[in-house]
Amino acid sequence: MQKVPDVFDIAIVGGGAGGVLVALHALRRASRAVDIALVEPMGELGEGAAYSAKTPEYLLNVPVAKMSAFARLPNDFLDYQQARHLSRFVAAEWAWRFVPRHEYAEYLRLRLRQAQENSMARLHVIRDLAVAMTDTADGGIGLRLERGRVMTARSMALCIGNLQKPLPVEPDPDMAERCIDAWNYAKVDSIPHDARVIIVGSGLSMADTLLALHAQGHDAAIDVVSRHALLPLPHAQDQAPADFDTDELMRLDLRGRMRRLRELAALAQAQGRSWQSVMERIRPLGQELWCSMSSQDQRRFLRHVRRYWDVHRHRIDPALEASIRAMLDSGQVRLHRAGMRAATVDGTQLRVEVSAGDGCRRTLWVDNIVNATGVELGAHAMKHALLRHCLQNGYARPGPHGLGIHTMPDGSLVAADGNVRNHCRVLGSLRIGDLWESLAIPELRAQAEQIARDLLEKSR
Ligand SMILES: Cc1cc2nc3c(=O)[nH]c(=O)nc-3n(C[C@H](O)[C@H](O)[C@H](O)COP(=O)(O)OP(=O)(O)OC[C@H]3O[C@@H](n4cnc5c(N)ncnc54)[C@H](O)[C@@H]3O)c2cc1C
Structure with missing residues (x-):
């Protein structure tokens, strides 16, 4: 049996889709024998909140064509589906299908196993919950796990994902x-x-x-x-994005953007297209739209627009x-x-x-x-031992508007005193205050690739 060291090059906290994507990208890119720890207490890897549903009625809300684990291999999930359902497969049809969510976790695990078999790096899966972190004397990170174990790593990816909001009233x-x-x-x-x-x-x-x-x-x-x-x-049957100049949207304030989007949706419908085609066009620009708004407009968005945005965006x-x-x-x-x-x-x-x-x-x-109240976004409202520990001990601070935690564009964690901890990277929904669009696979795979590349570099 392989001995599990307590000292790792990279520690990935959380083995949902996000953590698995970081591990997958790191295994594929590693050009030497680095030790990567993946800490996850629950279920099977790759499942997390979204993909742990085991029965077929729980479907992905994004079609197959957009769920590849690799930005540079956009058809990879489609290829996986093809291998799985060969006998009744017509690629063009399957690309726009919504398949059961558990198939996505299975896909991630298969790609992770394949990457492990061909990698120079070693992956160590640790079935435990990280509850506290510290700085080590040599500039690394110490993690305390719930069962008492302490591990250290030169760098860390925090991929703890989605926490559910409580009911509006606490039940007896x-x-x-x-x-x-x-x-x-x-x-x-x-x-x-x-x-x-x-x-x-x-x-x-x-x-x-x-x-x-x-x-x-x-x-x-x-x-x-x-x-x-x-x-x-609903998604529209026709998934193609509308064609319009998105630069003009970026120049407008929130009110102007909303007005323009309504006009564009009406225009699309008048031309026999769907309003959804307008949302498809701006889908890749979600982070840019958020980051280019003034802080005041971001607050207005959260108060007045967000609920309408969410139902049009997440279909x-x-x-x-x-x-x-x-x-x-x-x-x-x-x-x-x-x-x-x-x-x-x-x-x-x-x-x-x-x-x-x-x-x-x-x-x-x-x-x-x-x-079914959805994802908790408020940093201080999140009931999570490690996060609370990080906030209380100054390793992290809330993100803009109190949403998630504050990170730099490369995902580096920003400490309470403003210092950038670039050996601690954050992925996914915790970055929502900085990026807004940081929940779905297209964003997670891009973040995972960057984090894997940067943390491998740090382990040299
Ligand atoms: C119900 C639902 C359906 C979704 N459907 C889609 C979809 O169809 N397409 C799409 O693109 N996106 C979808 N999403 C968005 C989704 O957020 C991402 O696709 C992705 O699943 C997020 O993965 P994650 O690893 O960041 O978070 P999670 O899936 O929440 O995983 C986080 C993991 O971290 C572990 N963890 C937490 N704290 C610790 C700790 N202290 N120590 C160790 N481990 C820890 C948890 O046990 C968990 O396994 C959906 C989200 C939800 C909630």
């Missing part, structure tokens, strides 16, 4: 079993078909839960409550959107524009109080509450 401890996180797919799948369910949140996780319940033949009523009641919108398979509409039309699913105010146990049921914007209160009796 005696209700805990019946309050289910939408990302706890096995628990969602165990909801009885005749249970009355309330889903809090109306975004992509709500869509996942509805479709999972539907696939299991759920026949009781489902209430969806959300303060804005905006439902996920779902049109077939799934049609299923959700059908569930609403049948009356089985009721959408309430309201906030959750209180939840208590009442006999055998849960009594949930919701109130609409006009102050009108309503009581719903249910068997289960599903938390």
